[in-house]
Amino acid sequence: MTTYDTNLLPTLPQLGKATAVALAVAGAILVGAVLPAEYGIDPSGLGKALGLTQLSGGARPAAEVTPAAGTAGAATVTKTTRAFRSDAMNITLQPGEGAEVKAAIAKGEQFVFSWSSEGGPVKSDMHGEPFNAGPREFSTYWKVAQQESGRGTFTAPFDGIHGWYWRNKGTGPVTIHVQVSGFHDKLFRPTPEA
Template sequence: MQQDISNMNREGLPSNKSLLKATVVAFLVGALLLVTTILPAEYGLDPTGIGKQLGLTVLSSDHDSHSQPASSAPTLLATVSSVWKGKEALRNDTMSLTLGPNEGAEIKAKMVAGERFVFNWEVQGGEVSFDMHGERLNAGDEFTSYWVGRNQSSASGAFEAPFDGTHGWYWQNKGSEPVTVVVKTSGFYETLYQPE
């Protein structure tokens, strides 16, 4: 009698094998939609090329301030939030400094809040510890650390000054041989210099 009740409860329901097959098919369809439609339309990523053929990559250009649909002419926008405005002209600088064992030194940029640069630095001959930081004007010994690292041979990134002042790096050679740090910057700032 109990066997009849369990059979009655399962009547009309799919088997475990059918449920598993339906789940796998749903997952595959979802993954296919993600790759062919959602990624091109929302993020401009089109690994298959189908999004471009369907015109879906144009939808992502509304979010991307650097691209416009190929069929439209450039237009002047009333408000653009991704424009960098600065008083200084675009600069490109390269500086280097040599550090003996257990020696440290800085290179800094004088900047106004909102000014930006991209940077890359490399160490020739070893590794260094570093502190990327900034000081407000006339702040004495007070500073704000942005990025601290140890045993690095290179670093790169982009930086926006959060306040008026000097912003840059302090490197320390904790090795037993001299090293040379070469830093390259490109952006909007008053000057790049090595404090004395």
């Protein structure tokens, strides 16, 4: 006859505590990651800080979105009347120097971007502002203190200019290589205001 040591099994209070901890962790993951990434709902603000709200896709009011045939909405195609274009630019930043590159793009239109820094990491800030915006009228999308590259897809939330600011915080020159392909009007360096 086999006997079992019941002292090795968890007690009911221990099981209750483990279940409560598991539910709390699951709830935190749901609120902090799943809701922002899947549905664009971000009550804690953590999803925006981690860039998860961009994964939800969101509505694209300026473009026509059509479900692919036979998929019941599983895949979408975004149609546009704008011409497709590709642009590339290189900028060399001396120590302490900063520069901007922007793309003019209409609300709902998209571009794919890739940039890298040769010579070391840079401070980077991806942001945008409406055409003829005031000095403090802008939206920040992605900001990192030290980064050597960035890439992704961007959908313009409003008509305006959207792009990057880089600052070389190192001790030697850094060259930024940026490429943008999509349905933007132009890629350019804004002139500094006097």
